[in-house]
Amino acid sequence: MSPAKIPWWRSLGSRIALAVVAVTLAVLLPVGAYVDYQAAVDARERLRADTLNRLDTASALFRSFGQLRYSATTDPALVPTELRRVAVGQRETYFDGDTMWAVERLSAEQILAVNTGAATLQQQRAQLERSLGVAGLAAAVLGGSLGWLAGSRLSRRARRGAAAALRIAAMEPGVTATQPGRDEVAALTRSVDQLADALNGRIDRERAFTAYAAHELRTPVTALVSAAELLGEDEASRLVRGQAGRLRVLVADLLEISRIDSDEPAQLTPTDAAEAVRASLAGTGISGLVRLVVASSGPVLVEQRRLDRVLANVIANAHRHGRPPVVLTVDRAQITVEDHGAGFPDWLLSGGPRRFGADGPTRGHGLGLAIAQAQATAMGGGLSFSNPIGDDGSVSGARVTVTLAEPATAPSRDGVVPVRPSAT
Template sequence: MRRWHSLRVRIAAGVAVVAISVSLMIGLVVDRAAATDGRERLRAQALDRLDAAVAFYDGRGVLRFGAALNDQSLPPAVGNVGADSQVSWYDGTSMYAAQRLDERHVLSVTLPGDELASQRTALRWAWAQAAAIGAAISAVLGWLVGTWLSRRLRAGAAAAAAIASGDTQRRAAQPGGDEVALLTVALDRMASALQRRLQIERHFTADVAHELRSPVTGLVSAAELLPRDDVSDLVRRQVARLRRLVEDLLEISRIDAPDSTIDWQDCDLRAVVTACLQHEHDRVEVEVLADAVVRAEPRRIERVVTNLVRNALTYGAPPVRVVVDGPTVTVADAGPGYPEELLQEGPRRFATYTRGKGSGLGLTIAVKHTEAMGGSLALSNRPEGGARAVLVLRAATTAPPLAADDEHEEQ
């Protein structure tokens, strides 16, 4: 069904309909003109034959040229001809011509209209063939024009989709000076403006994080010197939360940096996961179904798993389970699950969902690190309740992608 919604199909159909409509109007005009011309020629032929028959009858008293005297089958409009006058009549099948000779006698001739009807039928058939051929040619030309426009629009749409997915170097501009070119140029301008705003936001985030790092470090140290009571514990928790937020901001700025690199290593996934969760053994259940060696960066794996577990502990409910099955790590909890907005749109930095908590940085960092290592991170809600995050990394047998500088050096 989507094919019928295509621009080229609509253009081809529209051009074909217009061609058929124009052909129909022209055909009606030509058909009427041809019918009138043929009828008048037949009338002139009937009157000529009537003149000859009248002259022959007056001179010799003999009926010739198919003439009839006082023909009772004449239409009333012809039979009631006046004295010394001629009249003709066409009833759609025959042409009648009559002249009154005297009060008692009317001489008439009748010409069949079969030839006129056959000529009109042949003309209509020829017109129908020409209209069909014209419509087909118009549809083909419309299809070609529509394909040309559709290809340009699809190229612009593909570029827009690439820009939306993060390829900021992609451009949608199409050659020419028509509306499609203007639209794609405007799209590129919008993408460039959006990219500049994102760059400003990223620089601002990095600058704020760096500026806050030293004061927050001092706050952490000062909070540890406070006497142990409920108020000081609350201060320490809030300072620790502020420190994690600053660390997340710094991590985001490092990920967004154009010179960000990956320290590729062959990692024992079970060892990396258990090491990063060793301080959470009383709150997190870790199960290893199958061990695997993956090609990734240990620090990034630790950050991804830590963020997923922290999210489960903060927003979910126990039990929180981490299952290592080959190159796959699954983190699940028994809480209310991920918000529907998050599942539909994906993690977004500084986004607050229906639960009204969190900055959205933890899952965003997890997704960014996973993509950088060539893996995948799928977020979903379990049918029995609770959130589930499935991290899949590359096995060590799969070579990591080479950076541009590394490729140049190898060549």
């Protein structure tokens, strides 16, 4: 997936912010609950002490003057049941959630009780809980924001590195993925550049070997083919000629690959699409292998030699791996070659042709479509692959669509438009 397509809720910054908020809440919730519990216990003990002080004063006044003060009562019916069995001379307290009671048994028949409401205590606890909630929310928001800022910076560096890695994978020259810093992202992007350098070095060595092998094999293979033509018509001779012919085609393809890898610029000339296709079919001698259909035509930019190779390879692949009839359709800048075989394999549809990645009932060396795609790209166009579906819902063949560039501006005085091929 491209880094630009990653939704924000899956980004590294969002996950770090969420993790910071989760850790903050995980710490604050038990701490807040403990603080709230301890504050409630402390407030209840202060209320108990205050009520006992009031009981002391009320008891002294009642014993000395027989007066009931501080909301004191001697009516046992008003005293909570839990305090009515207090022994003579003993004191007890009881909190029912709303009121703190304190009682003293004056005699077997008489009990003195005072009470203090807990409304103030409840208000203080509610205020404390609100304060703890606001503080916790503020801490979570602050922590999440700081986590988002730190994570977003880290995410931006990772996205830049990933985008650069995609450009490196597309063989774009002069691109590096290394990001500044001394953390894991910087180390990872440096490793990507090191890997890319190693792979590019290996590719350069393979290209050099391919070019060297193709040039060195061209002369002996030509001699071998010429010698094979002098053999008789027996089965062994035909086998030798056939294998020599395959070797000649392989060497020709390797030479073509070395030319493509050398980034030789294409010399494009404006011409009519249908006329260019007819010239290719006639020049390569494959006009009898396809049925040509011209739906519409128009001006395109082509280099005839490259177009010849594109059409020859695509049509040869259709006959090698598909079934006739093979139909070539020209529709302005789009040229479609369609056979009626089993279709392309899934790996080719998803990733395009690979060098030496042949497949099918008749296996080749896997360079034909790769060369065709590279040559079409060099002319500013491209190749696309699909499997058309028949009326019965099954694959009815393989289809290759060659897209050519159309002249957007007037050509130069000599009619040639130079275009440097893209990296393949």
